[in-house]
Amino acid sequence: MANLKYKKRQKYTRKEYLGSPSTLCKGCGHNSISNMIITACYELEIPPEKFVKFSGIGCSSKSAAYFLGRSFGFNGLHGRMPSLAEGALFADTNLIGIGVSGDGDTANIGLSQFKHIIRRNVPLVYIVENNGVYGLTKGQFSATAEKGLKLKRQGKNPYLPVDIAMEAIAANASFVARSFAGDPKQVKELIKAAISHEGTAVIDIISPCVTFNNQDYSLHSYSWGKGHESPLHELEFIPPRDEITIEDFERGMVKEVTMHDGSVIVLKKLEREYDPTNRTEAIRVLEEAIRKNWLITGLLYVDPNTPNFYKMFSMGKKPFNRVPSEKLRPRRASLDKINQSFR
Amino acid sequence: GPGLCLMSEFLGLAYFAEVPVVVWDVQRVGPSTGLPTRTSQGDLAFAHSLSHGDTDFIILLPASVNECFEFGWKALDLAEKYQTPVIVLSDLELGMNDWVSKDFEYPDKKIDRGKVLWEKDIEELISKGVKWGRYLDIDGDGITYRTVPGNLHPESSYFARGTGHDEFAHYSENPEGWRKNLDRLKTKINNAAIDVPGPIQNLTDNCSKGIISYGSSDMAVAEVVELLRDKGKKIDYMRIRALPFNNSVKDFLKNHENIFIIEANRDGQMKNILSAEFPRYAQKLISVAKINGLSLSAEWILGELANHI
DSSP states (O other), rough: OOOOTSSSOOOGGGGGBHHHHHHHOOOHHHHHHHHHHHHHHHHOOOOGGGGEEEEOOOOOHGGGBBTTSSSSEEEOTOOOOOHHHHHHHHHOOEEEEEEEEEEEEEEEEEEHHHHHHHHHTTOOEEEEESSSTTTTTTTEETTTOOOOOOEETEOOOOOOOOOHHHHHHHHOOOOOEEETTTTTHHHHHHHHHHHHHHSSSEEEOOOOTTBOOOOOSSSSSSHHHHHHHSSEEEEEEOOOOSSSOGGSTTSSSEEEEEEETEEEEEEEEOOSSTTTTHHHHHHHHHHHHHHHOOOEEEEEEEEETSHHHHTTTTTSSSOOGGHHHHHHHHOOHHHHHHHHHHH | OHHHHHHHHHHHHHHHHHHEEEEEEEEEEETOOOOOEEEEOHHHHHHHHHHHSSSSOEOOOOSSSSHHHHHHHHEEEEHHHHTTTEEEEEEEHHHHOOOOOOOOOOSOOOOOOOBBOOHHHHHHHHHTOOOOOOOOOOOSSSSOBBOOOOOOOOOOOOOEEESSOOOSSSSSOOOHHHHHHHHHHHHHHHHHGOOOOOOEEEETTOOOEEEEEEEEGHHHHHHHHHHHHTTOOEEEEEEOOOOSSHHHHHHHHHSSSSOOOOOOOOOHHHHHHHHHHHHGGGGGEEEEOOOSOOOHHHHHHHHHHHHOO
C-alpha cells in the first residue's frame, strides 16, 4: 500500500531499482515482468527502501532477486509467500509489499494461503507469473494447465484447470487483474495501480515458459497470447500529483477509478463496455473467457473502499518493529493484578 | 504434536535463514491424531531432529506453571539473541489443568533483542570501515548482526532465502561456503548451552545411582527420590531444563554408575538423545519410560526401579 502523497520527490535513477542479473532462460516472460516492476517503481519515484519483496519457490519466485536490489526480500517456502508477507508487513505498515509467485506456487500448494491473505485484504501487490508448468523442476503440468495439453515427457494433462483470477474474485478480492507478459505497457500500469491499492491486489500474468510450454497451441504461449489477447480496456495510471487533462479523452469513452491516495486509474473503452467495479459482470466475463478460451486482460475488478487488514486492527503508521523494549513489556503492576486475580 | 509437524518445514527455514521464532508445543499423545486430550513427553525426539538436513534447535522443558511463565519470556530473549527457533515443550498435564502455584515472578532481566542494526548502527559501521554482511561473523561467537525490513539505510537490506548463501546473503553454491556457514550455525547453537536454563540437581555424597528426568514428570520423580531416601536408599536426581545440554549433564553421567532416565513416552527419547550425544556413557543409561496418556506415578516408577535399587 502506498501513501504516494506524502513522499518527498527524490531523484532516483532507474539503476537504483535494478536487482541482480537474471539467471532465467532468455525470453522468459518473468524477465519482462521483472523489468516492468523496475520501471513502475522507478516511474512512481518511491524510495527503493520502502519496498519489501516476497516470493515462494519456483522460477517466478527466483525472479524476486532480479529487481529492487536495494529492498529487503524473503524467498521463502513453496506456496507460503503470503504468510511471510503478512508477518513482515505487520511490523511496519509503511512498507509496500510486492509478492511474486507462480501458478504452481499459488494454484497448487499455495491455494489456501492465497485465499486467506485475500480474505484479510492485506495490502500487498500479489503477482502470479503464470506459465502452466512447474518450470524449475523441468516442465510438469501445474494446476493452471488446460485439460488436454500435451507436453514433452509429460503426456496429456487429464485435469481441469484452476483459474487464478476467478479464484481471487471468489475469495472476495478487492483488486483482480489479468495481463500478459507480451503486453508490457499494460503490465506496468497494472503494477502501478496495484501499488496504490490499499489491499491485496492480485495480478495474474500469463508469462510464457519458453523452454517447457511455448507451443503455438498452448494457452500459455507467446503466440497464443499475441493472437488471442482481448483487452477489456486501455489502461493508464495517473499518480496523485499529476493532473488529468479531460480533453485527452472523448466523453463516454473513459471510466475513472479513484484510489484512496488520490491517484486515478483511467480506463479507455476499446471494443466493449466494461465496468470493473461490477463484481457480477467480472465473474460473467471470466466465466465466458474460460468457456471460450479467450485471454481477457486488464483490470477485471476493483473496489478501493474495502477495509484492509490494517484498518481491521486499527494499526497506525508507527512501526511495531521500532517500539523500544521498555514499551514492549507490561509493568509490574499488571503482573501483580494478574497474580491477584488467581487468589 | 501434529501442529509441530506442520511447522517443521518453516522451522528448517528459520534455522537456516536465522529468523527468531518461538514455538510453544503443549505435548499430547501421538503419533498422528493420537489421544488429543491426554498428556505425553513424546515430541522431544522430533523437536530435536526437526526438519531435513542438519539442524539444531534450542529446546526448553518447563516442569511447572511457574516455569512456563518464566520460560515464556526467556524463550523470546533466547530466540532473538541467537536468531534461531526456540521450541518450548510443555504438555497437557501443565497446559490443561488448574494448578495451585506461587505468584508468577516479574522478569529479572531486561528484554534482549539481540544484535539488530538500525540506520545509525549501519552508518557507524561504515564510518569505522567495517563491512557488514547479514551472515558475517564479526564477533566470532557465531551470531551475526541482522537488519529488518523498514530500515531505511540504503546499505541495510538483504535478500533472505532458504538456499545457500554467502556471508553477504548472496546466492551461493560454493561448497566451502556452505560448510562454513553450517558449521557456524552449529557453533552458534552449542554456545547457547551456557545461556539456556541449566539443570536442577539434587545430590548427595558418594552416590552411584542417579535419576534424570524433565518436564512435568518432575512431580512424580521428586516424590520417588524422597521415598527412596526415607528408606535409606541413596539416589541423586538431575532435572534437565533445556537443550543444548549444559556441561553439568555430562558430569552427572560421568559421576554415576547407573542412571535412570524417567519419561512419559514409549521409546525413551531423552535416553536416546543422551546416548547419542555421550556415547561413552551410553551403557550406564537405563530407560524407565511408558506412554499411556497419563502422567507417570511415583508408585509405578518405584516399581520399575525396585529391581535396580
